[in-house]
Amino acid sequence: MENSSMFGTSPLAADANTDGPLPWFMFSDYTNDSRYKRLSSHDKDLADRFMKDGFLVFKNEISDAQTRETVALFNEFAARNADYFDPFRDEFGYLHRIVNLHLAFPPLLKLFAAAKNALAFQDVLFGGPTSIYTSLYYERGSSQTIHRDTPYFTTRPEYNYFGMWFALEDATQQNGCLEVVRGGHLINEINRANLAVEHFGSLDAVPAVPSGLFDDYQNIVIEQCKSNNLEKEKVELNRGDVLIWHPQLPHGGSIIEDRTKTRHSIVMHTVAARTPVYQANAFFNPQRSLPLESYWEMDEFDGRQFARHATVEVMHQGPRSPSEFR
Numbered sequence: 581m582e583n584s585s586m587f588g589t590s591p592l593a594a595d596a597n598t599d600g601p602l603p604w605f606m607f608s609d610y611t612n613d614s615r616y617k618r619l620s621s622h623d624k625d626l627a628d629r630f631m632k633d634g635f636l637v638f639k640n641e642i643s644d645a646q647t648r649e650t651v652a653l654f655n656e657f658a659a660r661n662a663d664y665f666d667p668f669r670d671e672f673g674y675l676h677r678i679v680n681l682h683l684a685f686p687p688l689l690k691l692f693a694a695a696k697n698a699l700a701f702q703d704v705l706f707g708g709p710t711s712i713y714t715s716l717y718y719e720r721g722s723s724q725t726i727h728r729d730t731p732y733f734t735t736r737p738e739y740n741y742f743g744m745w746f747a748l749e750d751a752t753q754q755n756g757c758l759e760v761v762r763g764g765h766l767i768n769e770i771n772r773a774n775l776a777v778e779h780f781g782s783l784d785a786v787p788a789v790p791s792g793l794f795d796d797y798q799n800i801v802i803e804q805c806k807s808n809n810l811e812k813e814k815v816e817l818n819r820g821d822v823l824i825w826h827p828q829l830p831h832g833g834s835i836i837e838d839r840t841k842t843r844h845s846i847v848m849h850t851v852a853a854r855t856p857v858y859q860a861n862a863f864f865n866p867q868r869s870l871p872l873e874s875y876w877e878m879d880e881f882d883g884r885q886f887a888r889h890a891t892v893e894v895m896h897q898g899p900r901s902p903s904e905f906r
């Protein structure tokens with residue numbers, strides 16, 4: 581496929597006046613950037629693969645013993661806190677989309693700190709230490725439709741975000757693996773402000789979580805992928821593998837073929853420490869000036885920081901303070 585016919589020199593050609601400087605990995609001519617030029621040949625190779633595909637897999641990043649121990653401890657933790665978790669279990673008895681479990685369950689922080697190569701790679705791209713903003717734990721596949729994460733994790737400056745996905749069990753077509761649109765991160769950003777004005781009449785009226793606008797944006801991204809002949813593909817991973825996705829990579833979860841099977845996994849949403857994260861009223865208003873430093877407290881585990889949030893939730897319901905878990 582010929583790059584120049586499809587991609588601009590920046591994925592943000594439609595939003596040239598975005599608020600603040602963009603990270604170098606947002607430009608298709610990134611190899612001319614002095615920060616890329618300073619990288620070791622090892623890091624250049626990783627960055628090139630990441631920039632070509634929009635994701636990068638670190639095989640066997642976490643030991644077999646640690647993944648097995650994390651899952652066993654999770655099962656004990658969920659049983660100890662059955663009063664909280666059991667009402668959320670699906671018809672097969674599984675939990676999914678547990679938000680910020682790492683705040684109440686320290687083995688997940690240990691897991692994060694153990695992913696040394698994947699963290700070093702993100703540190704290089706961010707130009708600073710990688711921290712956890714939020715996380716989602718899944719006991720089964722997510723079956724999420726293809727989407728970009730940037731409308732939900734809108735940083736200032738923009739696109740300073742990665743998804744860091746840990747396989748705690750083998751993730752296959754049977755139990756539901758990740759799906760990606762390889763190269764879809766390089767498709768130009770649409771004119772988001774125009775889309776938002778079509779929905780709400782004015783940029784000031786865009787709420788933080790506008791579900792219809794999110795859906796329209798993601799459907800346009802899916803159509804853009806199709807019209808550029810980019811297909812979604814399944815990425816099967818083994819227990820202990822870690823995958824990093826680019827902020828603009830269209831991705832999701834495959835259909836679960838056997839719903840009796842578990843798929844323990846966690847995705848950490850990472851940013852450089854102190855990078856602020858906003859929502860749709862920032863994403864669809866890219867020129868809006870907002871503070872460039874986060875206001876929330878950070879905690880630390882094994883030299884790595886994570887944002888302090890007040891609650892853990894399941895499927896964005898039932899907020900409970902991390903200190904209330906046993």
Ligand SMILES: O=C(O)CCC(=O)C(=O)O
Pocket residue numbers: 716718721722723724729756757758831832833834845847
């Ligand atoms: O874990 C999965 O199956 C997909 C996760 C995903 O798409 C997301 O967290 O944005």
